[in-house]
Amino acid sequence: MEISPEVMKLLAAGLAIGLGAIGPGIGIGLVGLGGAQATGRNPEASGTILTNMILAIAFAEAVAIYALVVALILLFVA
Amino acid sequence: MKRVAKILAVLLLVGLCAFSCVIGPLGQQRVVQPHIQMKAEELFQVGPVPVTNTLIGLLLADLVLIGLFLAGTRHIRAGRPEAMVPRGLQNLVEAIYEFLANFLRGILGERAEKMLPLLITFFLFILVANWIELFPGFDTVGLIEPVHEGEGHAVRSVGPLIFLTHEPGEYTLVPFLRAANTDLNVPLALALISVFMTQVYGVQALGWGYFSRFINIKALTSGGFMGLMNFLVGLLETLSEFTKIISFGFRLFGNIFAGMVLLLVISSLVPFVAPVAFYILELFVGAVQALVFMMLTAAFTAVATAGHGEHH
Numbered sequence A: 001m002e003i004s005p006e007v008m009k010l011l012a013a014g015l016a017i018g019l020g021a022i023g024p025g026i027g028i029g030l031v032g033l034g035g036a037q038a039t040g041r042n043p044e045a046s047g048t049i050l051t052n053m054i055l056a057i058a059f060a061e062a063v064a065i066y067a068l069v070v071a072l073i074l075l076f077v078a
Numbered sequence B: 001m002k003r004v005a006k007i008l009a010v011l012l013l014v015g016l017c018a019f020s021c022v023i024g025p026l027g028q029q030r031v032v033q034p035h036i037q038m039k040a041e042e043l044f045q046v047g048p049v050p051v052t053n054t055l056i057g058l059l060l061a062d063l064v065l066i067g068l069f070l071a072g073t074r075h076i077r078a079g080r081p082e083a084m085v086p087r088g089l090q091n092l093v094e095a096i097y098e099f100l101a102n103f104l105r106g107i108l109g110e111r112a113e114k115m116l117p118l119l120i121t122f123f124l125f126i127l128v129a130n131w132i133e134l135f136p137g138f139d140t141v142g143l144i145e146p147v148h149e150g151e152g153h154a155v156r157s158v159g160p161l162i163f164l165t166h167e168p169g170e171y172t173l174v175p176f177l178r179a180a181n182t183d184l185n186v187p188l189a190l191a192l193i194s195v196f197m198t199q200v201y202g203v204q205a206l207g208w209g210y211f212s213r214f215i216n217i218k219a220l221t222s223g224g225f226m227g228l229m230n231f232l233v234g235l236l237e238t239l240s241e242f243t244k245i246i247s248f249g250f251r252l253f254g255n256i257f258a259g260m261v262l263l264l265v266i267s268s269l270v271p272f273v274a275p276v277a278f279y280i281l282e283l284f285v286g287a288v289q290a291l292v293f294m295m296l297t298a299a300f301t302a303v304a305t306a307g308h309g310e311h312h
Helices: A005-020 A022-041 A043-077 B002-027 B053-072 B074-078 B088-134 B185-213 B217-221 B224-269 B274-305
Strands: B042-046 B049-052 B142-146 B152-158 B161-169 B171-175
Touching: A005 A022, A005 A043, A022 A043, A043 B088, A043 B224, A043 B274, B049 B053, B053 B074, B053 B088, B053 B185, B088 B185, B088 B224, B088 B274, B161 B171, B185 B224, B185 B274, B217 B224, B224 B274
Parallel strands: none
Antiparallel strands: B042 B049, B142 B171, B152 B161, B152 B171
16 A cells, blocks of 8 residues: 555554553553452442542543544544 | 233344344345444534534434433422322432432532532433434434545445445435434533533632632732742643543543444444444443543532632
8 A cells, every 4th residue: 555645644543542542541440440449448438439530530531532632633634 | 911012022123133134135235334424414404504413313312301301200290199109200210310419419518409400411411312322223224315525335225215335336324313422512512511510610609719729819929939839720720621621522522423433333344243242332331421421520510619728
C-alpha cells in the first residue's frame, strides 16, 4: 500500500487512541485494585469506596477520552 | 393463559430466528460491511428543523421512560387508596426510585433532596436511551438512498423488501432509528445541563461567595506567595469547569458510539450467536455510563456545595 495522506490519517488515528489508552488503562486497573483491596479490608465502607473509585476512574478515563477526541477528529474532520 | 403466552413467545423467537436465517442468505451471499458515520443521518425536515434518526431515537426513549413512570404512578396521582400498597408496575417504579434516592443520599447527605429529580432523571434517561439501541431494528432498518460519500452498495429486492448486497454500487442505508447518545449533540447538551446546574446548586448553597473558588480576590489581596498560588489555583479551577463539559460529553458519546460500531462490526463478521455476548457487554456499558454520569454530577455538586472550612 502506498503511503498517502489518507493512509497516514488512518495510522495516526489508530496510534492516537491506541497509545492514549495505555496510560488510562493502567490507571483504571490501579484504581480497581485499590478499590477491591479497600473493600476487602473494610466491607462496611464499600459504598463510600465505590463513590470515590468511580470518581477516580472517571478522571483517569478523561485522558483516554482526549485521545478518543483526537482520533475522531483525525478520522472524520481533518 | 400464562402458559399459552409463554409458548407463543418461544414460537415468536424461533420464528424470528428462522426468518432471519432464511431471509439473510436470500438477500445476500455475503454480509454487508457496515457504513459508519459520526453525524446523525437526516431523515426529513419539519419546517426549518431537520429530523435526524437520533432525534427519533431520543423521542422514543423519552416516550418509553415517561410512559413507564406515568403508568407506574397512576394510582398515586389519582389518590386511590390502593396506592398505599404498591403492586405490579408501581412496585417496580418505586423500587427503582428508592434505590437511586438512597444511593444518592449516601453521597450527598441532607443536601440530596433538592438534587434528586435532576440526578435520577439523568440516570434513567441515559439508561433508557442507551438500552433502546439494543432493540432489533435500530441501525439496521431504514431508507435505501443514493450514497453521497464513501463506498456504496448494490441493492437487491426480495419481495417487497430491499436489501443491500456486498457488491459495490451506489446505494447506502439511512436507518430510521439510532440511539440518541451516538449523536454528539445529546451528550454535550446533557453535559452542559450538568455543569450549569452544578453552578446553580453551588450558588444556592454558598451565595455569591461561591464564585470566589474561581476568582479568588481575597487570596490575592492577602498577599504573599501562597496568596498568589491560591489565585492561580482558582484560575485552574475555572479551566476545569470547561474540561468537565468536554469529558462528560465525550465520555458518554465515545462509549455509546463505540458500542454501536462494535455491534455493527461484530454482526457483519459473525452474524449469528457471537453478537449475543457483545449485546450483554453493551447492556453493562450502558448502565455503567448512566451510573457514572449521575455519580459524577453528584460528586461535583457535593464539592461545589461544600464551603471552605466545612468538612464532610
